[in-house]
Amino acid sequence: MKPGVRALGVAESFHDDVSTLAGVVVRASRVVDGLSFATCTVGGMDVTDAISDIYADLGREDVQYVLVSGIALAWYNVLDMRRLHRDLDRPVLSVTYEESQGLETAIMEAFSGDERDRRLETYRSQPGRDPVEVNGEIVYVRAVGVDPSEARDVVRAFTPEGGRPEPLRVARFAARAGDSLRRG
16 A cells, blocks of 8 residues: 555544544554544434544545444444445445454343434444454454455555554544543
8 A cells, every 4th residue: 555545543432421532644654644533422323423523624635544443432322334435435444353243232232212223223234344364463344435355455554563553543542632631
């Protein structure tokens, strides 16, 4: 991958009823090239809009990929990857780090009525996870807007060591710092 290719990584940190999202633009050469924050509701359904706001705030048409740490952020605030892809006109990849049977049972136990149904509908409409080996570790990738082969290449290109892509690693640090500042 060319060193100037840019990805927006989004990660979160939450306490109480607000989650702080950090979006970090990172070049494939590992240079951090932009940063923005947004918030979403813990237990809400507004994470997709919050990520769209981060992208808009950055004003970076040169971002070629959007990587999100997880699919259900902020206590089952389920990301709609397909809508985010349509809104941003960029491939969207969700990266998780543990093998799992999925979130349907947990969503059904935590919510009822329309709240449960809306989350399940959004969750079920997302693509499946593909395991990707990177630096001797396995991560699980959902992708919209790219084929599985390109998704693997993107994850590997943005992961210089360990198993966490650099845009998500840096975004996680930024989200924690932003959340700490927000809480005073």
